[in-house]
Amino acid sequence: MFRREREREFKEFNGGPPCGQVRVLVVGDSGVGKTSLVHLIVKGFSTACPPQTIGCTVGVKHTKYGSPGSSSSSLKGDAERDFFIELWDVSGHERYKDCRSLFYSQINGVIFVHDLSQRRTKTSLQQWASEIATTGTFSAPLSSGGPGGLPVPYIVIGNKADIAAKEGTRGSSGNLVDVARQWVEKQGLLPPSEELPLTESFPGSGSLIAAAKEARYDKEGLMKFFRMLIKRRYFSDDLSTPNTWSISPALRTSQCLDENSDDDHQLYRRTSLSGDPYKYNMLPPLPAQRNLTPPPTLYPQQPVSVTESYSIPRFSFTGSQEINSSTRSKRADINV
Numbered sequence: 001m002f003r004r005e006r007e008r009e010f011k012e013f014n015g016g017p018p019c020g021q022v023r024v025l026v027v028g029d030s031g032v033g034k035t036s037l038v039h040l041i042v043k044g045f046s047t048a049c050p051p052q053t054i055g056c057t058v059g060v061k062h063t064k065y066g067s068p069g070s071s072s073s074s075l076k077g078d079a080e081r082d083f084f085i086e087l088w089d090v091s092g093h094e095r096y097k098d099c100r101s102l103f104y105s106q107i108n109g110v111i112f113v114h115d116l117s118q119r120r121t122k123t124s125l126q127q128w129a130s131e132i133a134t135t136g137t138f139s140a141p142l143s144s145g146g147p148g149g150l151p152v153p154y155i156v157i158g159n160k161a162d163i164a165a166k167e168g169t170r171g172s173s174g175n176l177v178d179v180a181r182q183w184v185e186k187q188g189l190l191p192p193s194e195e196l197p198l199t200e201s202f203p204g205s206g207s208l209i210a211a212a213k214e215a216r217y218d219k220e221g222l223m224k225f226f227r228m229l230i231k232r233r234y235f236s237d238d239l240s241t242p243n244t245w246s247i248s249p250a251l252r253t254s255q256c257l258d259e260n261s262d263d264d265h266q267l268y269r270r271t272s273l274s275g276d277p278y279k280y281n282m283l284p285p286l287p288a289q290r291n292l293t294p295p296p297t298l299y300p301q302q303p304v305s306v307t308e309s310y311s312i313p314r315f316s317f318t319g320s321q322e323i324n325s326s327t328r329s330k331r332a333d334i335n336v
């Protein structure tokens, strides 16, 4: 019966438009540069004066995934297809704190952004993760949770590398702990090698580094992350496999994005959600695939209005084709 259902879904999909969409939240404290980053990712160049985000804005990045040799209009499931990456840039301003969970809906992945020159912006990522994990709904969730119980893949981007580089890693952040530490150091009361304790730090000390204002970021790293989300949502057979994060080749790619990935892995193991699969809006096996339809047109704004009760169309895809070499970003794309 299950097989028949899959065959029907596949037929339905091939009769529909050859495209799909994944939703990625971009979160972090106000002023860390989320809007600047999204602008850079979507348009390919930096913006001098990003407007302050009111509530949430959505940028859409177009990409292709699949085998370019096959026609997307054919019935073959490995054809190259259009995908839209929705980047939901959620305002970090306190004034929206109580209502921003409105935007945490059917999430496929999360980009956490912090400001390398302001330490507390990294510390607060833990709260962002917990907030999203407890109030959000998720598409193609992992079987075990990440930081704060977050059940979807994530990456961390440390932005404003240009400022951090000028100031040095121990530069002033403007936050009280850092200012105090600098003052104490200046008075000679604390050897430079010692740190004043910080309350909490986000798991994994490594992250992608960006200087959005100077249009520098690890394009290849980010595209790998997006492709992994596409693969999970549209091409993965068993989303409920335990420790998916560590065993899927595509996920392993993403794991490498974080230099301290072992810590994350451990954390995923420790925060397994298997005892209560519905606690984090996790769905039964092959969850979101059942009821979703792909966005009806290629019009870029379309994915934004997709309702929550959609389902994921499934594509057939063999392992060796999962990331075609021609769709793989080249090292030359990396500016940082």
Ligand SMILES: Nc1nc2c(ncn2[C@@H]2O[C@H](COP(=O)(O)OP(=O)(O)OP(=O)(O)O)[C@@H](O)[C@H]2O)c(=O)[nH]1
Pocket: 028, 029, 030, 031, 032, 033, 034, 035, 036, 037, 047, 048, 049, 050, 051, 052, 053, 054, 090, 091, 092, 093, 159, 160, 161, 162, 163, 210, 211, 212, 213, 214
């Ligand atoms: N020096 C430097 N400034 C940056 C960089 N990225 C962003 N900025 C500046 O930081 C300020 C805040 O950037 P935004 O992109 O609006 O920050 P945000 O995180 O979207 O802020 P909210 O909308 O309040 O959540 C702007 O003045 C940007 O020009 C960077 O890489 N380097």
